[in-house]
Amino acid sequence: MSIFVRARFDVRDGRQAEFERIALALRDAAAAEPGTVSYRWFSMPDPGCYLVLEEYTDSAAAVMHNEHQAELLARVGETAEMIFAEIYGPVGPEVREWARTRPQVRVYPDFPAQ
Numbered sequence: 298m299s300i301f302v303r304a305r306f307d308v309r310d311g312r313q314a315e316f317e318r319i320a321l322a323l324r325d326a327a328a329a330e331p332g333t334v335s336y337r338w339f340s341m342p343d344p345g346c347y348l349v350l351e352e353y354t355d356s357a358a359a360v361m362h363n364e365h366q367a368e369l370l371a372r373v374g375e376t377a378e379m380i381f382a383e384i385y386g387p388v389g390p391e392v393r394e395w396a397r398t399r400p401q402v403r404v405y406p407d408f409p410a411q
Contacts, residue, residue, distance in 0.1 A: 298407065299334065300359045300392070302351040304382035305341070312376040313345055319372045320347065326366055327351070332358025347377070356389035363395070 308316045320338045327336035334352040341348055353359040363370065373379075382402045384392060396402040 298355065298387050300353045300356055300388060301385040302382060304349050305380040306347045306377040307380055308345040308377045316376040319369055319376060323366055323369050326369065327362060330362055330365065333362060356387065356392050360391045
C-alpha cells in the first residue's frame with residue numbers, strides 16, 4: 298500500500314538558488330531509488346515557498362529514501378524551514394517515530410484501516 302508525503306518548505310533569506318539545486322538533486326536521486334513512485338517539487342505563489350509531493354510503494358521505501366538521501370535532506374534543512382509535512386497511508390514504526398519527534402508533521406492512516 299502506497300505512502301504519500303506532502304511537505305512545504307520556506308527558503309531562508311539568500312538561500313533560494315542553493316535550495317533549488319538541492320531540491321533538484323533530491324528529485325534526481327529519488328528517481329533512481331527502488332520503491333519511489335513519484336517525487337515532484339512545485340513552486341508556490343509566494344516567493345521562496347516550495348511544496349514536494351512524494352509517493353513510495355510502502356513505508357520501507359520511504360525510510361530507505363530518508364536514509365540514502367540523509368546528506369541532501371540535511372542540506373535542505375540548512376537552506377529552508379519545513380513548515381509542515383503530511384504523511385498518508387500505512388506507515389511503519391520508524392516513520393511514526395520520526396513524525397512523533399517533529400511537531401510540524403502529521404500522519405494520516407488509511408480509512409478504513411487496512
